[in-house]
Amino acid sequence: MAQCAASLFDPQQIEEIRRDLLKFASLQLRDHALAEDVVQEALAAALTSARDFAGRSALKTWVFAILKNKIVDQIRLQARTTNISALSTDEESMDQTFDSLFKANAHWHPDHRPAGWGDPEESLRQQRFWEVFDVCLNHLPENTARVFMMREFLEFETPEVCTQLGITTSNCNVILHRARNGLRRCLEKSWFASGERPC
Amino acid sequence: MLSCKEATRLMSEAQDRKLGLGEKMNLEMHLAMCTGCRHFKSQTNFLREACRRYVDESRQHKD
Numbered sequence: 395m396a397q398c399a400a401s402l403f404d405p406q407q408i409e410e411i412r413r414d415l416l417k418f419a420s421l422q423l424r425d426h427a428l429a430e431d432v433v434q435e436a437l438a439a440a441l442t443s444a445r446d447f448a449g450r451s452a453l454k455t456w457v458f459a460i461l462k463n464k465i466v467d468q469i470r471l472q473a474r475t476t477n478i479s480a481l482s483t484d485e486e487s488m489d490q491t492f493d494s495l496f497k498a499n500a501h502w503h504p505d506h507r508p509a510g511w512g513d514p515e516e517s518l519r520q521q522r523f524w525e526v527f528d529v530c531l532n533h534l535p536e537n538t539a540r541v542f543m544m545r546e547f548l549e550f551e552t553p554e555v556c557t558q559l560g561i562t563t564s565n566c567n568v569i570l571h572r573a574r575n576g577l578r579r580c581l582e583k584s585w586f587a588s589g590e591r592p593c
Numbered sequence: 594m595l596s597c598k599e600a601t602r603l604m605s606e607a608q609d610r611k612l613g614l615g616e617k618m619n620l621e622m623h624l625a626m627c628t629g630c631r632h633f634k635s636q637t638n639f640l641r642e643a644c645r646r647y648v649d650e651s652r653q654h655k656d
Contacts, residue, residue, distance in 0.1 A: 418651040458652040500596030507629035514639045518646055527643060545609070546644035552609040571605040578636045 411454050412437060415461055421528070422465050422543050423472075424536060432468060436461035462548050466558065469540060473559045476537065479569070484535035488576050508578070511586045523585060530580035534573055541566060542573035595623040600630045604637055 412433055419429035440457040481489075495506040502508070517523040534542065544555045556566045595603070600623045603616055612620065624631050 414651055455652055496596075496598050500598040502597045502627075502629040508632035508636060510632055511636060511639065514635075515642075518643060524647075524650075527647070546641065547648055549648070567602070567606055567609065570609060571602055574605050574608075574637055574640055575601065577640055578633070581640075582636075 407453075408437065408441075411457060414454075415457065418458075418547075419461060419465060421531060422540075422547065423468055424539070428468065432464045433461060436464050466544070466548060466550075469544065470558055472540070478537045478541065478559045479561045479565045480537075482535050482537065485538055485572065488535065488538070488572055491579070492572070492575055509582065509586070511582075514586070517585065526581065526585045530577050530584065533580055534576055538569055538573045538576070541569040542577075545570060595619045597623075597627060597630055600624070600627070601633055604630070604634050608637060608641060 415433045415436070416429055419433050420426050423429050423432065436457050439460050440453065443456075495503055497503050511517075531539065531543075541555060541559065541561075544550050544558070545552060550558070552566055552570070553563065556563050559566075561569075600620060603612065603620050606612065607620075624634065
């Protein structure tokens with residue numbers, strides 16, 4: 395029995411899982427030390443639970459589910475001490491940039507009209523694309539990123555994001571729109587820049 | 594008639610809630626005439642897909 399348990403918890407495999415999850419948690423929390431603690435707790439909780447894992451992908455899925463909850467707890471704590479809807483200078487400048495994409499009549503400025511991205515699916519298979527994606531996510535201002543990641547990475551429905559963070563739905567919408575446009579622009583500039591402009 | 598700026602807000606919200614019939618029709622009409630916004634829409638869809646993929650990579654183990 396003891397031997398069986400030992401082979402399940404192969405240190406190298408756990409180290410691999412830890413590394414992947416640490417990357418995920420750091421991106422969400424923007425605090426490496428805190429991310430390390432949270433991942434450690436999630437791993438400990440998963441390994442000490444009486445659950446039977448059918449292989450390592452089951453273990454990882456389980457740890458990931460625990461980790462998501464722990465990240466949300468942390469975000470909720472952070473939300474208590476920060477005003478998520480307050481605009482930082484970074485967020486203000488993102489909004490100004492967004493406005494500058496349009497002409498006075500609120501239609502696209504010809505120079506800034508979104509371009510076609512060709513076959514973006516192809517990009518998802520390239521390691522280099524994910525590095526750019528990481529950089530673009532890290533470029534988002536903290537509060538904007540927090541709301542966006544809760545929606546897209548922790549997969550909460552929008553009303554739940556608003557409730558957890560104590561912001562209004564319309565505020566949530568504004569923040570998500572800002573995040574999506576910021577990411578879109580960053581990927582366009584840093585990855586899809588060679589795409590053709592529509593006339 | 595919807596402006597492009599308003600259309601981008603609706604396209605973002607469409608990722609978070611079901612649009613009303615009127616909103617949907619206005620948006621469809623706008624998209625039929627506007628290449629820039631059609632690109633914006635596929636780009637937003639792509640972002641969602643990329644995020645899903647990102648989470649899956651973190652959640653699943655590659656053997």
